[in-house]
Amino acid sequence: MLQHKQPVAVGAERQPRIHLQRHIERFTLGGLLLTALLVGLVTLLPMYQHLREEIDQRTAFDTQLLSQTADNLLDRFENTAAQLSSRSEIRNALERYDDGKIGLDELRAFSAPRLQDALVHSPEIAGLVRLDARGEPVLSLRERIPAELWPLPAASGQRSERSVPVLLDGRIALLIGTPILSREGRRLGTDIAAFRLEKLAGRLDAIPLHPATHSHLIHLGSGQVMHVQTPALGLSEAPAACPLRGLLPRVGAGLDTESALPLGRDGRQLAFIRRLDGHPGWAIGLLIDRDRLYAAARADLLWPLLGILLLAAGGGLLTWQVIRPLSRRLEAQARDLELAASVFECSNEGIVLMDAGQRVVSLNPAACCLTGYDEAALAGRPFGALVAAESSDVPFDSLLARVADSGHWLGEAPIRRADGSTFIARLSLAAVCDEELNAHHFMAAFADISKFKEEEARVHQLAYHDRLTGLPNRVLVQDRLQQALLKARRTGSRLALLFLDLDYFKQVNDSLGHAAGDHLLQAVARRLTDSVRASDTVARLGGDEFLILLEDIPGAETAGNIAAKLVNALQSPFPIDGHEVRIGSSIGIALYPEHGEDAARLVQSADAAMYRAKEGGRNRYVFHTGRRDAAVGA
Known part of the structure; x- marks a missing residue:
């Protein structure tokens, strides 16, 4: 009996141990697989979300860059149209025609070659029509612009008028109507300039975007959605079924998307919309296939996914063979080190x-x-x-x-x-x-x-410096004057403010043109800066007016010496565009605290003294006295 029961007892004891061992193994492996799944979800889902957010941010930045590019080019179109309408010699001929002093043939003979010469430097202009004061066309250059498309400014208005995008000779163009004004502000006529938008398409197409991206230029007022193609093809009207059209009411109400906006029921397409800051009637829209946009994010998850799977498999095998607290601790440390290394490397x-x-x-x-x-x-x-x-x-x-x-x-x-x-x-x-x-x-x-620092410096430069000369502008010199006055009150020092106006500058503009006038202003700025101390401030207020701030001067004699130096410096001829240009300057001087204790009073005193200098014969400087100004010839 005993010999027969012994084998049964041994078998009965072995079966529970095997089942228990298998149960532990299955439990351990199941726990490891579950842990791997949770780690994968906790790790990969936030990582995938973060990668998608980065892609959205890059695409939103691309949208902002496209909108800034379009803004800048539309500004350039308006500036180009304004420059054509402000050319003084052609404007004067139109004024003589309006007054009946010359005939139409003489007007055309005089204006056509000069406007054609200007158009050589503006290839984006497809056509130009010049109207007289009665609204009748007197000159037409390049392509014909139908009269029904003319964007005519208001009769009493002095601002340009833009058209909606129109088809001109089979291509999309933008028409800008610019009033031509006399020196007294009288309406002499209107220029209708047609700008091809191929250049805008080329600028936008030059910005690298995701291959799945289709960029569009949107005119909110007319509801036109234009697809940006290659520079050779320019812009084309988007199909009627373009999903961006459904967003136009929301964009017109102020919608700007900084993140992806799903379109359609299945959300297969994403949209990014941004209105132009300088032209709120326009917007940039990006239309992107969602799967292609986020394909890179999914691809970036492949190696982390493989790493998690390999880590789970290796940990499962190790734990399956050696189930000890130490091995678990080592495995946890290994996972931490792998994660730290992944963060370090990626x-x-x-x-x-x-x-x-x-x-x-x-x-x-x-x-x-x-x-x-x-x-x-x-x-x-x-x-x-x-x-x-x-x-x-x-x-x-x-x-x-x-x-x-x-x-x-x-x-x-x-x-x-x-x-x-x-x-x-x-x-x-x-x-x-x-x-x-x-x-x-x-x-x-x-x-x-x-790049952020450079952009910050560029914004600061544009905000506080004159774009033409690079000198401090009115805002910056006012701030420096306030700071100088605070310092002077605190230390008891003296300062002087010189208001300088160029003599005969208008004649240079009228005879040689605005480009020569700009070159002259730049040369004047350099001479003024070279003629004062490094601690002094030379600023351009606008036009041909400059303001010079002299700090910590001993007295009026020093201010007079510097003013005389400035007058002499501007008497020397300027070589401008092959011409030897001679001008002069009239300078008014105000001293602190004799002529004012605040910034506004000092500027007013220096300005009044400058007009005294002009009345006294120009090319001289004058001290402000309160009752009358003391003039000193240079």
Whole structure:
């Protein structure tokens, strides 16, 4: 009996152990698979969403860039039309014709060659019609523009009038009607200029976009949606079924999309819309196939997905063979290290890891790309070698010591590339500490922000400097004058304000043209700047008026000496476009505090003195006295 029961007992004991072992194995593998699935969802879904947001941001930026390009070109069309209508010699001929002093044939003989010469420099103009004061055409150049398409400005208006996009000789064009005004502001006639939009299509097509993107130019007033094709084909009217047409009521109500806007029931197409800042009646629209747009985001998830699958499989095999708490801990640490390494390798920011002595241990591909160094070239070198200390306000030698105490630092610093050039970077420093809060490593993360800095400087230049001469404009010189007055009140110092107006500048404009006048203003600006101290401010108020601010002067004699120097400097002839141009200047001088204690009073006093200088014979400077101005010839 005992010999017969023994085998049964052994088999009965073995079966539960096998089932238990298989149950543990299945439970462990199932847990690992579930963990892998959750890790994949938690990791890949946010990553995919982030990649899509980056693509949306890039596309929104492309839309903004397209709108700025279209804005600039429409501004150029209007400026070109205004320049044609303001040419003084042709305008004067039209005025004589309107007054009956010359006939139509004489007007055409005089105006046609001059306007044709101007059109040579404006190839985007397809046709030009000039109307007299009664609205009758007196001259037509290049292509014919039907009268029913003319955008005529209001009879009493002085602003140009734009048409809706029209078909001219089978191609889309924009007509601009510009009033021609006499010096007294009397309406002499109207110019109707037709601008081909092929150049606009070429400018927009030159901006690199996603291959799945179709860009459109939209005229909100007429509801026209124009498809931007190649520069050779220009613009074409979008089909009636174009989904962007359904968005026009919302765009007209103020819709601007900074993110993708799904279209249709299935949302297969996405739209980005942006109105032109300078021309709110126009908009740029991008139409994109959703699947093709986000294909790159899905492709970028392939390697992380494969990494997660491989990590899950390897961890499952290890845990299946050796189920111990230590192996689980090691596996968790391995996952953390893999994730950290993935972030390190895939980050768009440059990341540099340093040891406790601030020497480079490793750097990621983005850091190599930004600096031009490979990892071997920087390994073991101090990180401070990457910072251009000679052009930095950051005391970098002691900065990492401060980071060791505070734990982190964020700011801007110039980073030196391998070729010796530098770029401005947003730099973040952090200390890696042990359990006793002792820093054993440092980490630096940086990104190139040079383009943002350049754009910021460009915006500042446009806002506070004159576009023609580069001198400070009225806004900037007013601010500097306010600051100079605060300093003078605080220290008891004196300052002078010189109001300068060019003599005979109008004759130069009328005889040689506005281009020569612009060149003369630029040359005058250079002479004025060269004739004063580096601490003084020379500003252009507009036209041929300049303002010179002299700070910390001993007295009126110094201001007079500088004014005399300016008068003498502008007496020398200017070589302008093959001509020797001679002009003069009239300068009014106001002193602080004798002639005013605030900015407005000083400017008013200097302006009044300048008119005294002109009345006294010009080419001289005059001090403001309060009752009458003391003139001093130069």
